[in-house]
Amino acid sequence: FSQKGSGSGELLLTVSVLGKFFVSALFANAYIYTAELVPTEARSFLLGINSIGARFGGVILPYVLMLKVYGEFLPFVVFAGATLVVTVTLPFLPETRN
Numbered sequence: 001f002s003q004k005g006s007g008s009g010e011l012l013l014t015v016s017v018l019g020k021f022f023v024s025a026l027f028a029n030a031y032i033y034t035a036e037l038v039p040t041e042a043r044s045f046l047l048g049i050n051s052i053g054a055r056f057g058g059v060i061l062p063y064v065l066m067l068k069v070y071g072e073f074l075p076f077v078v079f080a081g082a083t084l085v086v087t088v089t090l091p092f093l094p095e096t097r098n
Contacts, residue, residue, distance in 0.1 A: 015076055026083060027054060033090075 034050045035043050067074040 012072070015073075020075060022083060023079065026086065045047060052059070 030050060032068075033048065034046055038046050064075050064078050065077065
């Protein structure tokens with residue numbers, strides 16, 4: 001996986017596993033959270049849009065992985081940046097109670 005004496009292989013594996021964990025957790029919670037954001041009448045429409053966005057992410061995944069040519073950690077930076085944007089903006093979404 002890496003050259004002997006180099007810790008970059010272990011770091012890459014650790015970052016990969018942590019990234020997969022957080023993306024999976026975000027993906028699972030996105031369905032629950034977005035369903036609660038809107039009134040019942042629009043819930044199925046919003047879940048459909050949410051599903052389209054998630055599938056679009058799956059479609060562009062191979063192309064983002066091709067960025068590895070320019071830098072080994074570049075795909076991680078792209079996905080971490082997208083996750084960070086969602087994490088920072090999520091608390092500013094409106095609450096539907098009251």
